[in-house]
Amino acid sequence: MSVAEAPLAGLAVERASRGDKVRDLLFRGALLLSLSVGFVTLGALLVDVLIEGGPRLSWSFLTEFPSQIFPERAGISSALLGTLYLMVLTGVFIVPVGVASAIYLEEYADRDRWWNRAIELNIQNLAAVPSIVYGILGLAFIVRDPLGLGAVVLAGALTLGLLVLPVVIVVSREAIRAVPPSIREGSLALGATHWQTIWKQTLPGALPGIATGVILALSRAIGETAPLLVIGAAAFVPFNPGADPTSGAFSAIPVAILSSLSDPDPEQQVLAAAAIIVLMAILLVMNAGAVYLRNRYEQKW
Amino acid sequence: MPSASAASRETIFELGDVGVTYGGVPAVRNVDFGIYEHEITALIGPSGCGKSTLIRCLNRMNDLIPAARVTGRVGYHGQDLYGDDIDPVQVRKRIGMVFQKPNPFPKSIYDNIAFGPRVLGTKGDMDEIVERALTRGALWDEVKDRLKTNAFGMSGGQQQRLCIARALATDPDVILMDEPCSALDPISTGRIEDLMLELKQSYSIVIVTHNMQQAARVSDMTAFFTVELDADEKHRTGRVVEYDATEKVFTNPSDERTEAYVTGKVG
Numbered sequence: 001m002s003v004a005e006a007p008l009a010g011l012a013v014e015r016a017s018r019g020d021k022v023r024d025l026l027f028r029g030a031l032l033l034s035l036s037v038g039f040v041t042l043g044a045l046l047v048d049v050l051i052e053g054g055p056r057l058s059w060s061f062l063t064e065f066p067s068q069i070f071p072e073r074a075g076i077s078s079a080l081l082g083t084l085y086l087m088v089l090t091g092v093f094i095v096p097v098g099v100a101s102a103i104y105l106e107e108y109a110d111r112d113r114w115w116n117r118a119i120e121l122n123i124q125n126l127a128a129v130p131s132i133v134y135g136i137l138g139l140a141f142i143v144r145d146p147l148g149l150g151a152v153v154l155a156g157a158l159t160l161g162l163l164v165l166p167v168v169i170v171v172s173r174e175a176i177r178a179v180p181p182s183i184r185e186g187s188l189a190l191g192a193t194h195w196q197t198i199w200k201q202t203l204p205g206a207l208p209g210i211a212t213g214v215i216l217a218l219s220r221a222i223g224e225t226a227p228l229l230v231i232g233a234a235a236f237v238p239f240n241p242g243a244d245p246t247s248g249a250f251s252a253i254p255v256a257i258l259s260s261l262s263d264p265d266p267e268q269q270v271l272a273a274a275a276i277i278v279l280m281a282i283l284l285v286m287n288a289g290a291v292y293l294r295n296r297y298e299q300k301w
Numbered sequence: 302m303p304s305a306s307a308a309s310r311e312t313i314f315e316l317g318d319v320g321v322t323y324g325g326v327p328a329v330r331n332v333d334f335g336i337y338e339h340e341i342t343a344l345i346g347p348s349g350c351g352k353s354t355l356i357r358c359l360n361r362m363n364d365l366i367p368a369a370r371v372t373g374r375v376g377y378h379g380q381d382l383y384g385d386d387i388d389p390v391q392v393r394k395r396i397g398m399v400f401q402k403p404n405p406f407p408k409s410i411y412d413n414i415a416f417g418p419r420v421l422g423t424k425g426d427m428d429e430i431v432e433r434a435l436t437r438g439a440l441w442d443e444v445k446d447r448l449k450t451n452a453f454g455m456s457g458g459q460q461q462r463l464c465i466a467r468a469l470a471t472d473p474d475v476i477l478m479d480e481p482c483s484a485l486d487p488i489s490t491g492r493i494e495d496l497m498l499e500l501k502q503s504y505s506i507v508i509v510t511h512n513m514q515q516a517a518r519v520s521d522m523t524a525f526f527t528v529e530l531d532a533d534e535k536h537r538t539g540r541v542v543e544y545d546a547t548e549k550v551f552t553n554p555s556d557e558r559t560e561a562y563v564t565g566k567v568g
Contacts, residue, residue, distance in 0.1 A: 110367065182404035186464070189362065190417035190471055191394030200420065201406060299407050300453075 046280075053273025061274055065238045066256060071267035076275050078237040079256035082153065083282070085241050086252055087218055089157030090164070095214055097161075098168030099203075102210075105169070106176045107198055127166035134163040135230030143231050151232030154245040156252070159227050164217040171213025175206035180301050208297035215290040219283050225254035235259030253279045311338040313475060313505050314359060315376035321354050324368040327531070328354045329539040332373070334524060341497060341506045343516035343547065346526030347562070351539025352509045355526075356477050358382075359507060360396040361389040394421060397468030401480040403460035405452035405467075410435075410444050413452050413463055417471035430470060438466025439496050458489025465496065469504075476500065478508040482515065494519050513563055516547065523550040525559045 064075025101123075109116040138159030142149055149155040179202050187197040236259070237251040253275055260272035312335040320330035329351025336342045344352040354363070361382060363369040375382040382392055406413050414431045417423075423430065431448070435441040440462045444455070452463055461481060468476055478497075482490040490512075497506055497519050510516050516523055524544040528537050543550060543559045554560045561567045 112367070180404075182400060182402060183406060185362065185365070185398075185400060186404040186406065186467075187416070187420075188365065188390075189360065189393055189398035189400075190420065190467065191390055192417075192420040193390050196420045200416070205407060301407075 049273045049276050049280075052270055053275070053277050056270050056274035057277060062278070066236045066251075067238075068236065068263070068265075071263075071265055071271055074271060076253060076256055076271075076278065078240050079251040079253045079275070080278065081240045082233070082237070082250045083222060083252045083254075083279075085153050085245070085250070086157050086160060087222060089154060089245055090161045090221055091214065091218055093157060093161040094165055094168045094217065098165055098214070098217075099172050099210060101165075101169045102172030102176055103198060103203075106173050107194070107202070123166050123169055127170060130226075131163055131224050132226040132230060134159055135227030137162065138227060138231045149246060151234075151250075152246050152248060153241055153250045155231055156228055156233055156250060157245070159231055160221040160224060163224065163227060164221045167217045167220065168214055171217070172206070172210045175209025175213065176202055178209060178301075179205040179299075183301075205299055208293055208299065211297075212290045212294045215286050215293070219286045219290075222283060222286070223254055223279065225258055228252050228255050229258070253282075310340070312336070313338045313378065314507075315374070315379075317374035317376065319355065319358060319371065319373035319375055321351065321358060321363060322370045322372070323366070326536050327538045329526070331540050334541065334544045336505070336507060337522065338505050339501055339503075340521040341501050341508060341519050342522045342524065343520035344507065344509045344524050344526060345511075345513060345516050345562075346539070346542075347528060347567075348511075349537060349539065350526035350528040352524075352526050353479050354539070356479055356507055356509050359475070359477055360398055361392050362398065364389050394471060395473055396475045396477060397471065397473035398477045398479065399461070399464050399468055399481045402484050403457055403464050405455070405460050405463055407451065407453060409449045410452050410455070410463060411448040414467050414470045417467060421471055423471070434466045434470035437469045437500070438462050439492065439499075440466055456489070458485050458492060461485060461489070461493060462496065465493070465500075469500075473504065475505045475507065478506065480509050480511060483511060490515070513551075513565075517551045520547045523547040525550060525554075525556075525562060527558055527562070 060073075061075045062080060063077050064073060065077055066079070067074040105116070105120060105123075109119070111117060138155060141147060142155045142158050143151055147155075147158075149158075183201050183205065184197055187201045188194070192200070233255045234249045234251050235255055237249050239248075241250050242248050257272045257275045257279070260268040260275065263269075314336035316332050316334055316336070319332040321328045332355055344356060346352050357363045358371050358375055359377075359382070363371060371383055377392075377396075380387070406416060408416070411431055414434050415427050418425075418427065418430050432441060432445075435444060440459065443459065444463075452460065455463060461484075465476070465478075465481070482493055485493070494515065497508070500506060501521075508516075508520065522544065523546075525542045526539050527542045528539045530536075531538055543554055543556045545555070549555075550559060551563050554563060558567075
């Protein structure tokens with residue numbers, strides 16, 4: 001029985017006024033409009049790229065080398081393999097360094113000490129430093145002396161690694177912090193050492209969060225162009241990267257895209273669109289992997 | 302104050318003017334009594350009286366709180382637990398602890414029990430160790446067919462008994478229980494109380510409880526804590542009002558504050 005059917009004087013619930021309803025509707029409309037700005041733009045961009053580059057996609061596009069003379073036969077083999085190689089090396093670099101830093105900050109650092117607070121603050125600042133600055137850093141310290149690696153894959157991976165390291169540290173810290181103190185206490189109360197507790201309880205509990213963060217950090221690194229350009233990644237590399245990451249020129253998809261886009265040949269524009277599709281596909285797979293990991297393995301405490 | 306038979310019993314903990322401060326603020330002070338072997342010692346008192354703080358001194362869990370400082374002497378079988386040469390990890394191997402909220406590890410029932418023996422490098426057949434611990438924890442019959450399932454799938458009472466069994470698996474000397482039943486229903490609570498009475502044959506137990514009936518039912522000795530405003534009237538600090546045989550504390554307390562609390566007039 002609704003109140004309206006048997007109104008008691010003074011107790012009947014008032015109907016919503018027409019004005020309230022209209023305002024509510026307008027507000028919802030405005031919110032939707034804001035959302036659509038991002039969505040429609042992204043959608044239009046994707047459709048445009050797919051229309052232009054889609055027909056160009058083929059197996060040989062992935063296996064052929066770039067060419068300025070015969071763009072219709074060119075491919076992105078060296079850039080694709082360069083990007084994958086970069087990702088693997090960057091991951092190998094950032095996982096141990098990032099996780100170890102996060103463990104120190106969460107488990108050992110005494111927050112009453114000013115230097116620990118300074119480190120913490122600086123890591124957050126580092127995450128906001130423009131990527132080109134990291135490129136210059138990589139050029140000055142990794143490509144040239146003191147490391148003096150030259151413009152090789154390893155130099156690119158280390159530079160990208162430095163770039164995303166703050167993100168990995170921040171995400172890993174959050175994952176470690178999400179493991180409840182009661183688990184640590186339970187472990188310590190059984191006579192486990194601090195290190196055993198970290199290694200056997202805290203880290204396994206934090207692993208899904210850390211893995212998700214690492215993948216997201218890598219998917220940020222994969223699209224970076226500026227630092228790679230600065231350290232000297234090449235656009236036209238007519239050979240695949242060798243097994244030795246410390247020798248030979250290398251390319252990466254974003255660098256190849258940029259180079260194609262700045263070429264006046266219209267066929268190069270098509271090449272760029274096709275390369276963008278490949279890059280987006282890799283990104284999509286990585287992000288899907290991150291979502292899957294989070295949903296499948298995340299611990300509900 | 303100690304009861305007549307005290308002389309014939311083995312003292313396991315000897316607390317000498319123990320106090321704890323957090324960042325300079327005293328939480329509990331002037332705790333002076335002995336805890337006996339193969340008995341259940343209950344620490345009771347109103348919230349904030351420092352009983353949980355005190356029990357955490359007995360296995361050096363307070364070390365985990367950087368601002369906490371322990372003063373006085375916590376003797377354990379004649380050794381000073383806070384002596385310079387004492388490793389807190391070694392202390393916790395001998396003195397197990399069960400917490401207020403069941404805290405199973407996000408692992409299988411089997412791995413929960415096996416964790417302690419594994420980190421301590423215990424020799425022997427792990428299956429046997431697990432079975433013995435679960436049997437002592439009065440849980441074996443309920444879980445023997447699902448040892449490999451995740452401990453999070455157990456009921457709250459089962460989880461708490463798992464935590465007790467987990468503490469037993471490392472073969473400790475003492476088990477500390479910090480309000481072990483406060484998150485459990487009366488039936489689960491009853492099972493844990495039965496278990497405690499059984500376990501005191503082989504272990505010494507110290508329990509913090511808010512439930513006075515529980516203290517009266519299971520404990521041999523009871524320490525009643527109260528919380529008082531300090532002389533400077535800034536901090537509230539816990540201290541022991543009365544420590545005696547449980548029967549005496551509950552039927553014929555020598556302090557009127559104890560009487561008021563145990564009869565439910567205050568608190």
